[in-house]
Amino acid sequence: MPDPQAPSLITPPDIDDSQLVEQAVNGDVNAFNGLVLRYQDRVYSIAYRIMGEPDGAADMTQDAFINAFRKLETYRGGSFIGWMGRIVTNTCYDELRKRKRRPQTAFDDLPGGDADDGPPIASDSITPEEAAQRSDLQQAIADCIRALNDDQRVVMVLCDIENQSYQEIAEIMNLNMGTVKSRLSRARVAVRNCLQAVQELLPPEFRLGDEG
Known part of the structure; x- marks a missing residue:
């Protein structure tokens, strides 16, 4: 190597x-x-x-x-x-x-992680306060994705972050596309629910309490 x-x-x-x-x-x-x-x-x-x-x-x-x-x-x-x-x-x-x-599951006792380990947030013309809010939201999203079970997290990363197709994900994970879609749907719901703890950082359409 x-x-x-x-x-x-x-x-x-x-x-x-x-x-x-x-x-x-x-x-x-x-x-x-x-x-x-x-x-x-x-x-x-x-x-x-x-x-x-x-x-x-x-x-x-x-x-x-x-x-x-x-x-x-x-x-x-x-x-x-x-x-x-x-x-x-x-x-x-x-x-x-x-x-x-x-005997021990893959994510027992994981450290909280650091937003700096992920890709940087885009730096356009925003105020320091807006930049801080974006950073906090990025960290919250990372924490919620980390909290998913392994199968859901992998599907969500591949589809929503790496932009892989359902077919590509199915081949990587040796699943049928129906299972891929089901896991992705459950992962998105779980992350959305998890993010309600930081509703003030979310766009209005993602705030469950604001619906209706």
Whole structure:
């Protein structure tokens, strides 16, 4: 496995992913390290949302790149991050299923997490107070997603955050699309109900008490 922390490696922006993959398949370790450096933040972000805590996300990110390196010859072009996203999702989901078979559940005693571990909030022309409210809402959403059971959380992350199709999610999780839709619906209801504890941060249409 190439070292993701390889020093002084700079990937020229004009080299596209398919070229780097081809070079890596032909034994160029620096080419694969270039892919790691190019996408490690995005892959970590996916892993963090699924695993719910930074240490697990870091482990799954490393494992996902190891798995990707072993499967490079199966890459057939197109979006590399889309291909990589499926690998990291499968890696995380496999780990969650393993944890379910252990005496302690996967999310016992998880730390609360930190909004800074997720992607930053868009910085447009907003006041400091509005920025603080957005940050609080982002943290509340992350906490509510983290509180979902594993299956619901994975489906919600894949659909609502990573914009995967029902078909793609069904293939990743080895489910039929009806089950995917059912889990997603339950996850959305659970998160919406969870967020009622911070109604003052929500848009009016999400405040259950304001209906009617």
